[in-house]
Structure formats: C-alpha cells, structure tokens
Amino acid sequence: MVQWKRTHSCGQVDRSLVDQEITLNGWVNRRRDHGGVIFVDLRDRDGLVQIVFNPDLLAQELFALAERLRSEFVLSVTGKVVMRPEGQENKAMKTGEVEVLITDFKVLSEAKTPPFPIDRDVDVDENIRLKYRYLDLRRNDLQECIKLRHKAVSIIRDFLNENGFYEIETPMLTKSTPEGARDYIVPSRVHPGNFYALPQSPQMFKQLLMLAGFERYYQIARCFRDEDLRADRQPEFTQVDIEMSFVDREDIIEIMEKMIIEVFEQCRGVKIPTPIPRMSYQEAMDRFGSDRPDTRFEMELKDVGENLKDSGFKVFSETIKNGGVVRGINAKGCGATFARREIDQLVEMASSWGAKGLIWMVIGETVKSPVAKFLTENEISSIVEALGGEEGDLLLLVADSFEVTSVVLGRLRLFLGNKLGLIDENKLNFLWVVDWPLLEYDEEEKRYVAVHHPFTAPLDSDVDILETEPGKVRAKAYDLVLNGTELGGGSVRISHSELQERMFKVLGFSSEQIQEQFGFLIEAYRYGAPPHAGIAFGLDRIIMLLAGRSTIRDVIAFPKTASATDLMVEAPGNVSPRQLQELNLIIKS
C-alpha cells in the first residue's frame, strides 16, 4: 500500500457509501477474532465503524498481520463499504448498519496495552488518568467534553465577531498588583530581583483598550491565581473577557444575555425563556443566604425575629439588641422523617460554618425543641407562622449577625435541597444578581476591600457616601448565576480619574501607593476616557455545566491536581543551578 491517507472518517461511514472503496485511518478500539473472520471497531474522533478482515478477501500475509492487531494500534485500512448481513445491524452504533470489508491495510503504529481501558467509560483512579492524560483524552467522555468546549468557544467567537468585537491579546508577563488573589510570579533575568506576575485577569489592559479607542474587545484569556484548588477552580483557567465603550449596565446585560443563551440553546438544544430574571444582591442574601442563589427550589430564608426582641430567651433577645437577626428555614416534612442523628449532623455543620448554634424545632402535636422551655407559646407560634410551619416540618434557626445567618442557612438550604432531592437537574435557572455592595470591611486587614475590583463604579446615587459610609455604597456590578454557580461577573468601570483616586483612598492606599501601583492608569484616564463596562465569564465552568460534569478538570485538556501539579509532565520541577544563577536566585535550604 502506497497511499495511506484517508478518504473518509470512521464516524462518517453510512449507507450512502455502499459499494464504494474507501480508506480510513484510526485506532483499534476493540477486536473480535473468530479465528476465521476478524472484526475490528476502528475509532477516530468522529466515531466508530466496524471493519472486517476476511481471509477470503485478503492476501495470506495480510490476514496473518490482521491476527496480530491489538487495542490502540493505529491503522490505515482500505476496503468496500457494504450493508451488514440481514439481522446483524448494530443499532447501538451510529454506523451500525454498514461495515467495511478490508482488502488492504497498513499498521501505521503498534501500541502497548494501555494502562486502563480506553474503549469503555469505567471510573479509573485519577492518578493514573492524569499521568496518562493523552490516553484518558482518547476516551469517549473526554472527547465529547473537549469537542463541546470547541463548539461553545466557536459560538462565542462567532457571536462576538458578528457584534463588532475585536479579539485582542494582552500580556501574560505583567505586574503584580496589591489587590486580589496571590500572584504567580516570574523572575526577570534582565532585571535581577524584579519579577513579572502572570495575569489574574486582563482587567486593566482591557480598560486601557477602551481608552485606546477599540470600543468593543474580547479575549479568550488564560488567567492565573495562586490559590488552593477546588473541583471548579484551577490555578490557570480561562475567561471569556469582554469590554465595551459608550455603554451602560443595560447594554452589557442585554448583549451578554443573548450570547450566553445562544451558547446554551445551541449546545443543549433547549429554549431558554428571556429576559433572564434579575435580583438585587440584598434580595439574594435575604431570601437565599447566598450571592449566587440556586433558585431551582424553594426553602427560602425568613426573618423570624419580629416578636423575639423582648424574649426571655437571651440568645434571641440579646442577638437582636446587638444588631443581629434571628432567621430560619423550613425543611418541609423532615421533622417527621429525620432521625435525631441527622439533626445532630445539621447542628454540627452549622457550627463548622461559624454559627454559635443551630436551633431546631420539630412540629408535631406540640413543638419539640431543645429551647422550647425558654420560649412563650406566642413566641413559638410566631416563629412557626413566619416559616409557614406545618405538622411534620423541621424548622432550623440561627441567631447571629446577618452575614453569619446568611452563610449558615444558605449552606444548610443547599445541603438539604440536595439531600431531599428537591433539585430538578433539568432546569437551567439563570439569574442576574445586581446592585452589589462596592466594598466590604476586611477584619484581618482592618480596612475596606473591593467586593468586585477597585475599578468598579458606585451607583450614582451612592457616590456621595463613598467616604462617610463605605459599607453602604452599592456598585454598578452584575453577576450571571446559573443553578447556584457563578458563570461570570462584571461592572461599569470608573471612567474619571478623580473618582478612581477617591476609590483607592477609601481602600486605604496612600497617594504615594496609588501613584506607584496605579499611576499609569490614573494618568490614562486623564486623556479622554469613554464610559465603559465589561464582564468576564468563567469559560471552564460554563463548559462544565454544559457538559453536565462536576469538575472543570473534565473540560480542560491538561488540568492540574488538587495540589497544583501536572502528573504527566511532572510540573512544577527543578531548574538547573545555571538557570537560577542567570536569574540571580538562591534557593533557601
């Protein structure tokens, strides 16, 4: 065989090719050797097709060669497409009504037996999968995930290109800035003792591109954050980064909503109702105890403190007097079904999340609760009423600051929603969370820090209290949430250097620090800045949700482990003394 290049792909072969001679390239997915006839499922990225080695159709030495084929050998095969014999179609296979009778073939590459099955989707230890990632990626599951990622990115690029966005790259070697996550830093050879930082996001550059007059920018941007990992967090990840000039919040929300819906509708084949609902940050915290509420089920948080401020039960009355709240959720029916052990588990979880305690009430013929004896009948019935309690329900109460009650009850709500099967997995509940607080007080640093980032504009109505009541200022910020996961977030940016300087001062920067860290940015805004706003989406998370996976590792071709290593290339690794010397670095111990 001289010519080995394929004329068709495996997954394409169908009845329209019957009687044609075709050439296929691919991997041996599985072989079935009957001693006489040998069946092989040949695999390429488009799918599988059955090829048949029949001793009656093949030269003797070629058939002998066919008998030596094993899993993952790479072949070029030539043969005639035929309909399978009556009754031998394989309905489970896309190409199952045809097969290819091989008349000539070539082994392009032999293969060792793989360390885990590639032809079946069995769970394999992640250690081995990551070490042999290139083999894991051959498996159907991950092939589909990576294919889907490409499709989604294509849709996003097409959408943005059609809407006048320019794709522009920004530096990977940039400068460490004080706010935000821990940076990955890169030593400079030319400037001993100085370091670049890898970007946590292209935030400042995209704003400068607006100042530069490009008006609409996007980038499928790799971002780096040296923080501990999670199932949905990798040290390097990808953002769909977007910025627009001469727009306000409504413009961004409108066009981004269109883009995301297009991605989900095309990739999932569903219809998503528009517009996507909106909720203020405050309402989200009030009702769901979360800034990214999962609205697929109820069990909302309720303030039950109304009639408790004078309660003889000090936990309630003191908390309220000190500016705290008493809030609760109603685990419908769980009073009747939960064992004491299960309730104790909830109490334990609540305390691990920072609650001083979790008060439960089981509604039976009377209300059973460890604190019942401290409460009047009126107080109990007002709590039950506030939570819509009925016989058989389990009420869970936390008395603490608004923040603590939100965290604890919000998490309990999610835990119970999962445990009780209240979540309809087919739902796609999108939600815009708007009017975020601009700043929050950081107890550790003893100063206000930006909730979003320091370039986020305050609501016009709140600008006046920026210095006097920083904690009350709301921001022109918005997050897009899907089923309780943050897909992305953005804001209208501060486009006047005076306001930007005020913002930095509120964050506790001295004039000198502002000049040193952000001087170029303040200066830039003095040369004519268009109003602009932007957003960034977590691409990996979007693909994860599209693919119905539970970790972004499945949608990243070469992900890292929970300890931020790459088990295949064994990164991070040592460098030579010479490299260290060139960089003027000394490793301590």
Add this chain to the structure above:
RNA sequence: GGAGCCGUAGUGUAGAUGGUUAACACGCCAGCCUGUCAAGCUGGAGAUCGCGGGUUCGAGUCCCGUCGGUUCCGCCA
C-alpha cells in the same frame, strides 16, 4: 493551614470481629473458533496489599507517621 474520604495484580472491586495458599470480573498471554459487536470456549501468567514504623505468636485488616489522589472549610478583588 484545617477536616473528611480513598489507596489490594494492568483496570475495577471483594477480603465482619487480626489467623495458614489474598478472591472475583475485565484486561493481558497461548490454544481453539468464518458473523461477532462487553463475541465465545479452554488453559496460563500476573500483587513486596502506596510507603515507613509500631502493637501482636501472627497485620491487607488495629495504632502512629508519611506520600499521592479527591471533596469541603479557610483562601479565591
């Protein structure tokens, strides 16, 4: 930084309360087999039970430490 779970042939698992030769399936190797598609039948090889220490007459099993994977908390503007 903290907590939980996991680690037994190549892969997935079993191995109550410590007991003699560590079991099963798939895969692999060999033989048979001309219509299978998770092909079948017969036979075979393959495990220092993650690693180190301890308790014990005896440890895959109990204890301590350690390494790796994973999940969560902290952290992630």
